[in-house]
Amino acid sequence: MIYIFAIVSIIGIAIVLLFFLLMMVLNIRMLGSIRGNGVRINEKQFPDVYERVVKMSNQMGLKDVPDVFVIQSEGILNAFATRFWGRNMVVLYSEIFDLGREEGKEELDFIIAHELSHVKRRHVWKSILIAPAQFIPFLSQAYSRSCEYTCDREAAYTINDVGAAKRALTILSVGKQVYREVNEDAFVEQIQNESHGAVWISEILSTHPNLPKRVQSVSLFMENAQRPVYKENAGKVAVGVTILGAVLMAAYLAFIGGLILVGTSLGAIFAGLFVDEFDEFGQSSDWAFGESPEEFEGSYDEYDFYNDYEMTDLMIAIYEEDLQAVTELINQDVDLEEQDLYGDTAIMYAVESFDQDILEEVLIAGADPNVLDSYETTPLITAIYSGFYDGAILLLDYGADPAYRDIDGDTAYSLMDVSTEEDLYEALLDE
Known part of the structure; x- marks a missing residue:
């Protein structure tokens, strides 16, 4: 389906070509290093091993004998088959190759025959062709495990030595020193004894079957004797x-x-950096866009908060909490009920200042304690909402109406959960 999509889609063709190009580049880089640094087996280099490679290649019906290289493996037991510019290759790790020198x-021979079988059955080329199967969970691994079973059987058949085949597979499990001491029956029995979810998941995500299964598979294929067949405990x-x-x-849910x-945290941080904020004077703060606080100083003339809000001198004095200026302005008979741009009067500024002395000074001067702001809220309700309970008591003393209901339906009584003025006083004193 993916190839069909690629054929009918220009973008798909480009993706497929890019994919194969990337694979080719990576393959050339790896195999170029092997051919440049590894030791190639031929008539002059390890001729006894080369002779057996030629014999097994002819026995399998290979048209050409693959190039065989030995590379330093740093203790890793492995071998693999691949292709390089149309030439088949078998790569033996040095730890595996040492077997030929150590009886x-x-x-x-089994390990070499296994890799020759990969060449014979064109598994390398087929793996490239079915590369899109990598996008389907578990499918490409299942195909690869089937290939390994096939090559194990063909290699055992080619060398006609089932014992050597099983020992070679055991070497991959326990190493080349003690593999002859491993009890084959006990090893194969692990298929059943080690039936765990973790073992099963590990295998289905792997390109190779578990080694006890490979040993049992070769044994069942090559030997006529009746042997117990071990299977995983499904339960x-x-x-x-x-x-x-x-x-x-x-773990996934915790990760998500x-x-x-x-x-969310990063979003809040970036929002704080780029949202046009306002400082305590209501001035636009563009510091996130390059202006520093130092650059902002002295620019209040450009952003005249007091004029923008149409504040009176009395409002400014209350806002700045300057009791002396408030007293002097009141003595000059300023209009206590003059409103700013948003309908607030001096008494509302006094409530919002949380300054009881200034509030009392304004009330003594005759400011209306029941005046409504643009939100149809009284100074008393604002004081209780803000937690300025001493100010609320002062407003009650000067005639504030506790029964007035604002646009949300709240009164001073309901906000303090009382029903009488006496209880209201007690509740405010308790706070």
Whole structure:
């Protein structure tokens, strides 16, 4: 389906070509290093091993003998088949190749024959062709495991030595020193004894079957003798997978929750950087866009908060909490009920200042304690909303109406959860 999409889509063709180009570049880089630094086996280099490679290649019907290289493996036991510019290659890690020097000639033959079988069955080229299967969970790994079973069987058939085949596979599990001491029956029995969800998940995500299964598969294919066939305990696997699934789901949800929390926090930070904020004077703060607080100083003439809000001199004095200026302006008989741009009078400024002395000075001068602002709210309700309870008591003393109902339906009584003026006084004193 992916290839069909690529054929009918220009973008799809470009993606497929880019994918294959990337694979080719990575492959050339790796294999170029192997051919440049590895030791190539031929008539002059390890001729005894080369002779066996030629013999097994002819036995399998290969048209050309693949190039075989040995590379330093730093203790890793491995081998693989690949292609380089149309030439088939088999790469042996040095730890595996050492078997041929340490009385493990038959085991080494099995490993070489296994890789030659990959070449014969064109598994490398097929893997490239079915590369889109990588996008389907577990599918490409399942195909790869099937290829490994096939090559194990063909290699055992080619060398005609099932014992060497099983020992070679055991080497991959325990190493090349003690593999002859491993009890084959006990090893294969692990298929059943080690039935766990973790083991099952590990295998289905792997390109190779578990080694006890490979040993059992070769044995059943090559030997006529009746042997016990071990299988995984489906019940244990199901329970294990269920538990692991629950743990992984919990971890996933926690991870998603963490991402959301981090994203929200970062969003709040960036919002704080780029939202046009206002400082305590109501002036636009553009510091996030380059202006520093120092650059902003002295620019109040440009952003005249007092004039913009049409504040009177008395309002300015109250806002600045200058009791002496408030007293002097009141003595000059200023209009206590003059409103600013938003309908607030001096008494509302006094309530919002939380300064009881200034509020009392304004009330003594005769300011209306029941005046309404643009939100149809009285100074008393504003004081209670703001938590200025001493100011609320002072307003009541000067005739504020506790029964007035604002646009939200609240009164001073309802806000303090009382029903009488006496109870209201007590509630405010308690606060």
